[in-house]
Amino acid sequence: xxxxxxxxxxxxxxxxxxxxxxxxxxxxxxxxxxxxxxxxxxxxxxxxxxxxxxxxxxxxxxxxxxxxxxxxxxxxxxxxxxxxxxxxxxxxxxxxxxxxxxxxxxxxxxxxxxxxxxxxxxxxxxxxxxxxxxxxxxxxxxxxxxxxxxxxxxxxxxxxxxxxxxxxxxxxxxxxxxxxxxxxxxxxxxxxxxxxxxxxxxxxxxxxxxxxxxxxxxxxxxxxxxxxxxxxxxxxxxxxxxxxxxxxxxxxxxxxxxxxxxxxxxxxxxxxxxxxxxxxxxxxxxxxxxxxxxxxxxxxxxxxxx
Numbered sequence: 238x239x240x241x242x243x244x245x246x247x248x249x250x251x252x253x254x255x256x257x258x259x260x261x262x263x264x265x266x267x268x269x270x271x272x273x274x275x276x277x278x279x280x281x282x283x284x285x286x287x288x289x290x291x292x293x294x295x296x297x298x299x300x301x302x303x304x305x306x307x308x309x310x311x312x313x314x315x316x317x318x319x320x321x322x323x324x325x326x327x328x329x330x331x332x333x334x335x336x337x338x339x340x341x342x343x344x345x346x347x348x349x350x351x352x353x354x355x356x357x358x359x360x361x362x363x364x365x366x367x368x369x370x371x372x373x374x375x376x377x378x379x380x381x382x383x384x385x386x387x388x389x390x391x392x393x394x395x396x397x398x399x400x401x402x403x404x405x406x407x408x409x410x411x412x413x414x415x416x417x418x419x420x421x422x423x424x425x426x427x428x429x430x431x432x433x434x435x436x437x438x439x440x441x442x443x444x445x446x447x448x449x450x451x452x453x454x455x456x457x458x459x460x461x462x463x464x465x466x467x468x469x470x471x472x473x474x475x476x477x478x479x480x481x482x483x484x485x486x487x488x489x490x491x492x493x494x495x496x497x498x499x500x501x502x503x504x505x506x507x508x509x510x511x512x513x514x515x516x517x518x519x520x521x522x523x524x525x526x527x528x529x530x531x532x533x534x535x536x537x538x539x540x541x542x543x
Contacts, residue, residue: 244382251385252318255300258392259343266341271395273405275348278392281333282341289527291491292329294349296322296416298388302342306331309373310478318380322421324349324428325374325442327477328487345388353413354429361417362430374428374476378420387412437462438472445481449488450512455481489513490526497535504531 263269263280270277281302292308303316308329315321323329333342387408394404417425427435441462445453458481459469473481493507502510508519524530529537 247382248318248380248385251382251389252300252380255298255345255385255389255392256343258389259300259345263343271392272398272401273391273395273409275350275409276391276395277346277348279344279346280341281344282336282338283333284335285332287330287332289328289330291326291488292323293326294324294351295346296320296349296384296412296421297344297346298385300343300345301340302336302344303334304331304342304344305334308375308478309476310474311373311375313375313377315377318385319377320379320381320384320421321375321377322349322416322424323375324424325439325476326446327374327484328479328491345392347388347391347409347412349416349425350409350413351429353410354417354425355431357410357414357417358426358430361426374424376421376424381415381419383415384412384419387415434464434468434472435476437464438469438476441469441473441481442477442484445485446488449485449492450510452512453482453485486522487526490519490523493519493523493531494527494534497531498538504535507531 259278259280262278266280266282268277268279298320299315299317301317303314306313306315306321306329308323308327313321336342391405391408391412394401394408397404416422427433428439430436441458441464444458444461455469456466459466462469464472470480473479473484477484479487489511493502493504493511493513496502496507496510497504504520504523505516508516513519520530523534527534
C-alpha cells in the first residue's frame with residue numbers, strides 16, 4: 238500500500254469515528270455545546286433553509302454533507318473532510334445542501350481564542366514564512382489529518398469531565414498551534430501578528446464590536462488604528478464584505494434581534510438599546526436585512542417556522 242493510500246485510509250477512519258460520536262451526541266437536529274469551552278457540534282436536516290448569524294472567529298470541520306456560506310463578500314462551498322476558518326467577527330449566510338434524516342449534515346467547530354493566537358504568533362515569529370497578505374478573512378481547505386485527530390481527541394475528552402479542567406487548555410492551545418502552522422496559518426498569522434496592516438483592521442473590528450451602540454466616525458476609527466480612511470475602507474470590506482458603518486449597522490440589528498428573541502424586549506426598546514434614535518429607521522433597516530419587520534419576524538421565529 239502506497240503512502241497516499243495509507244493517508245486516505247487514516248482520514249476515512251478518522252471521519253468514521255467523528256461521525257459516530259456526532260450521531261451519538263446529536264440524535265436529532267440542533268447545535269450542541271460541549272463541556273469544552275468554545276467547542277460545538279452541529280446536526281442539520283433542513284433542506285436549503287438559509288441561516289443568518291453574526292459569527293465569531295472559528296475553525297470548523299465538515300464530517301458529513303455539504304454547506305454553502307456567503308461571507309466577507311465571497312461564496313464558499315465546503316464538504317466532508319474539509320475545514321473552514323473564519324478569522325474575524327462577521328455576518329454569515331449559509332445553507333446546507335440536501336440533507337436527510339438518514340444522512341444529516343454534521344459539523345464540528347471551535348470558536349477561536351484571539352489571545353492564544355496572538356501569543357502563539359509572537360512565539361512563532363520568524364519560524365514560518367510570512368509572505369503576502371490574504372485578500373479575505375476566511376478560507377476553506379482539504380482534510381488535515383492533524384486537525385481531524387485533534388478534534389477527535391477533544392470529543393473523546395468531553396466524556397472525561399474530571400480531566401477537562403487540566404487537559405482542555407493544553408489541547409486547545411495545541412489545536413490553535415496546528416491551525417497556525419497548517420494551510421490556514423498564513424491567514425491567521427497575518428490577522429494576529431501585531432504591526433501588520435491586517436492586524437490593524439482586526440483592531441478596528443474589535444473596537445466596533447465593543448462600541449457598536451455608540452456613534453462612530455470612520456475618520457476617528459482610522460486614526461485610532463493607524464490607517465488612512467481609504468486603506469481602512471478597502472481592507473475592512475475585503476475582510477467582512479461590509480464598510481465599517483455597514484458593519485456597525487449589522488451588529489446593531491443582530492443584537493436587537495437577540496434582545497427581542499431571547500430577552501423578550503419590545504422592538505422599540507431593543508432599537509434604543511443598540512443605539513438607534515429612530516424606531517422607524519430601525520424597522521426599515523431590520524426588514525431590509527431580515528426580510529420582515531421585527532414583530533412578524535419574532536412571531537415566525539417563536540412559532541418554530543424558521
